[in-house]
Amino acid sequence: MKLKNLFFILALGFVIFSCKKDDSTDVVFDAAAQSLLDDEALIEYLQTHYLNDVDGGIWTITNNETPLMGQVETQNITKNDISYKLYYLKENEGATVSPSRADSVLTTYTGMLLDSTVFDSRSSLTWLSLTKVIDGWSYGFTNFKGGDKIVNEDESFYFENSGKGILFIPSGLAYGNIGQIVIPANSPLVFQITLEDVNQSDDDNDSILSILEDIDQDGDVKNDDSDGDLIPDYLDIDDDNDGILTRDEDPNGDGNPLNDDTDNDGIPDYLDTDN
Structure with a gap:
């Protein structure tokens, strides 16, 4: 059978965008x-x-x-x-x-x-x-x-x-x-x-590609929240919540906060509250 007529074409994005589960139901779903x-x-x-x-x-x-x-x-x-x-x-x-x-x-x-x-x-x-x-x-x-x-x-x-x-x-x-x-x-x-x-997205415009803010390297950037503020790192402009924007924690001025570790503790400054 060829594709049926376009009976129910929706506005852009309605179908493909993810949605949250309705928690109002008590039915156990397997x-x-x-x-x-x-x-x-x-x-x-x-x-x-x-x-x-x-x-x-x-x-x-x-x-x-x-x-x-x-x-x-x-x-x-x-x-x-x-x-x-x-x-x-x-x-x-x-x-x-x-x-x-x-x-x-x-x-x-x-x-x-x-x-x-x-x-x-x-x-x-x-x-x-x-x-x-x-x-x-x-x-x-x-x-x-x-x-x-x-x-x-x-x-x-x-x-x-x-x-x-x-x-x-x-x-x-x-x-x-x-x-x-x-x-x-x-x-x-x-x-x-x-x-x-x-x-290649940088969703929070902090000079770090979103995929590089996948701290646990599981491919899912939405479950990485280094400072526990309920904002995932890829959307968080201050990943360690130290009051300094991630993009400004770049002492060597190369535009890449990933390679700056002022106190040499193995934690880049943008994730280190004690640097």
């Missing part, structure tokens, strides 16, 4: 069991659908076409001690650099449910931070690279050899058991994406 169900559903989808080379759409197999299952790669992800499998298909890897989960991406995309209902689509280029989207995006985009930027004489530009592919996301890396306006609870999602460009 996320581990749902992970297994999602994986079964995704495998069935991958076995019964193929990528149409003519129109780029995802169709139901009717005449021995090559199933998606034989073309995808698997990314194993652990979240809250639960294992998930994110499947992705690389139509083109891209030419430049891959984003980290703390970077921003210039992208176009179409998102749909497993029944082919399109719930969100963006055909014009837009920058999105991978710290503000569903986990399936923040992990999935790291498997691709940006394209080569070609600038015309009139300063207009376009991209060649961009990253392009499809993400097949279990609900636990999307919206879990919290339904959205047009996305039922516990819905695996499919996104056809392009990755045109990558911006």
Whole structure:
């Protein structure tokens, strides 16, 4: 079956942006069991659908076409001690650099449910931070690279050899058991994406790239809070809460607070309250 009509296309960002769980419910949800169900559903989808080379759409197999299952790669992800499998298909890897989960991406995309209902689509280029989207995006985009930027004489530009592919996301890396306006609870999602460009983000403008503020080096910058002020380091302009802005804790003046350790205790000044 080709993609259904765009019945429920949403405003930019509504679907892909992450949301907080509604804690008002007392129902115990078995996320581990749902992970297994999602994986079964995704495998069935991958076995019964193929990528149409003519129109780029995802169709139901009717005449021995090559199933998606034989073309995808698997990314194993652990979240809250639960294992998930994110499947992705690389139509083109891209030419430049891959984003980290703390970077921003210039992208176009179409998102749909497993029944082919399109719930969100963006055909014009837009920058999105991978710290503000569903986990399936923040992990999935790291498997691709940006394209080569070609600038015309009139300063207009376009991209060649961009990253392009499809993400097949279990609900636990999307919206879990919290339904959205047009996305039922516990819905695996499919996104056809392009990755045109990558911006290595410095979200708090403190002269340290956001990914370098991943102190525990687990790839997730949102769980690093050196001074315990409930503001993660990548958004905190004073990471050690000593009253001196992180970007000003650069005694050698090279613009990089990471390599300044005035008292030689192995802790850079911007994280050291006693320097």
